[in-house]
Amino acid sequence: MPINSFDPRSRLPLGRGNRAKSRRDANAFTLVELLVVIAIVGVLVALILPAVQAARESSRRTQCQNNLKQIGLGLQNYVGAEGAFPAGKKWTNKRTLPQTQQVAWSSFLLSYLEQGNVLPKIDFSLNLSDPANLPVTGLVIDIYRCPSTGRLEAHRGEDARLIELGVPGGGMACIDYLGSSGPDKDESPPGSTEPYGRQRGVLIGTKGMPNEDTILAPPPVKVQHVTDGLSNTIAVAECTGRGVEMDDAEIKSLNGAWASGSNVSHITKGVNRVEAPDAWYKEAIFSDHPGGANLLMADGSVHFAADETDKDVIMSLCSRDGDEAVETFPF
Template sequence: MRKGFTLVELLVVIAIMGMFLAMMIPAVQMSRETARRFTCMDNLHRIGLGMQQYHAVQWSFPPGVVDEQDPIRSLPQGKHLGWTVHLLPYLDHGVIYDHVDDDSVYSEANARVRSITVPELQCPSSSGAIESEAVPSCYAACCGGQEGPITSSLDGTFFLNSAVSDDDIPDGLGCTLLVSEKLIEQDDLGWMSGTRATLRNTSHAPDPRQYKSPADRVPYYQPIPKGSPSPWDPKFELFEQQNQSTIEIPPESESEQEQADESGEASSQPERDPLYVGGFASEHIDLVEALMADGSVRTISVMVDPEVFRRLGSRNDGELLDPATF
């Protein structure tokens, strides 16, 4: 007579298999994230190579943003021709560059270009697409070491109408940050826009918070009320002129607002000035990848000294910085 498995033996086998799976799944997920991080680093290497080629031809790095208005406001108005556009021919995307309308990145003529995905600007760890006609960039260039509007007189390498060369970086190429990662928000203006969509500062250490999706992120200015023209609609500029005051989003009910006031809780949609720029962050685990001015790619922990990280954003502060500290 053939002996079979008892119920107890079967349960033991299932439990052992469950334990193996519980140990293996995190390891598989970690290996996948490691692969995604290496792809992210490769993207930055490609951007760095493009920067060096641009510098060899133009004797400077690309301008952070080209526009006549100073300072830059993170709204879909103006030229806002970002560094990403100028870099296209040096990333082997000359055809895309040839179709760019220089008048404004938000013009109807650029609608097709805005919707194109540039592989070098996409981190594989990013949460995914957002509801916008413009494809966002997962990377931003550094405009300085302090929080403040994007103007023509910042201490970073990329700012309004900038033309910074290697000779303009006395702090050292290996100690000056060029490009790093950013989180994508629902109201991102796209990879072409030379606003906070592609420019950030090192005013604070990389944000360690992890997000499940772009919808979980707080926008940098108040969302536009439903029924209003889309930012890509030609009527949007007229709409903005008629609504220069701060847009207020009414609460769902007065009782909810009263409860929030009594508890002292902040609004879930805090107001953000369009002049606000913000810092770097990523969806990697406790780190960001960063391209330095010498072409190297460094992995920077979110636990980095905030003062050290701030100095990385300035090209000429004259402060002594040990590369071993970041």
């Protein structure tokens, strides 16, 4: 077409400049097209983000299960070496002495979790949070932490240590896994009117036992004492985010510290039936995993228990010798 010819649509001369502008206009986005693209991208992001978050939580839950499997392996090795499960809680000296400490199963197990150099460094003649002990009792043990933990008790910091704030035990490292000393003492096995009583689990303490004020440790629980079967008895359950236990605005115990003897409890509720902060004080089964919590059985196996798991089933699984009839394994 000659340079000075006319475009019949515009009736303007279609010179070189106008032809270049026409090509640019043909290749450009209109405002409507741009808005459509933005809307499509927004929809795709809305679809992808939940999937990404679900994949991340699945990975965290798997890591939590691996932590419990390592703890379970440590328990099995402890039983093999010592002939019994570790005490859930015991005292380091006579109860009347001011320097007496309560120490939990999670301390005794360290030697079987490739942390054999930790426990011997604790000076039990001093408080567990004494500056001389804090380099040890303040050591964060990775397999004692659930990666999904999000909700934290007010005295627990983001670094998984008790925050100072004038708190006894400030600086001690925390744990997200709670030893089970048995079912709620006031509950009864299915078909029975006789309450379970205390210390019917595998990681037991001294509370409620004869001469509990004078004995330093509970009687050892051996494999043959677990008549319900190791695979049917809970040893450790998730109770994540714990720091300290409060009672009328006063600190009652350092239940979230792995070195503390308070890291063991009778299980009184079902799975995630109690919300924070009450879950930490009542030490129920509690986690930040959507839909349930991980449990470690006495045989070392790990199972994910759904929120809907019946409380009676949990109570039955917490006892080592209740002779309960659980028809099918619930997980």
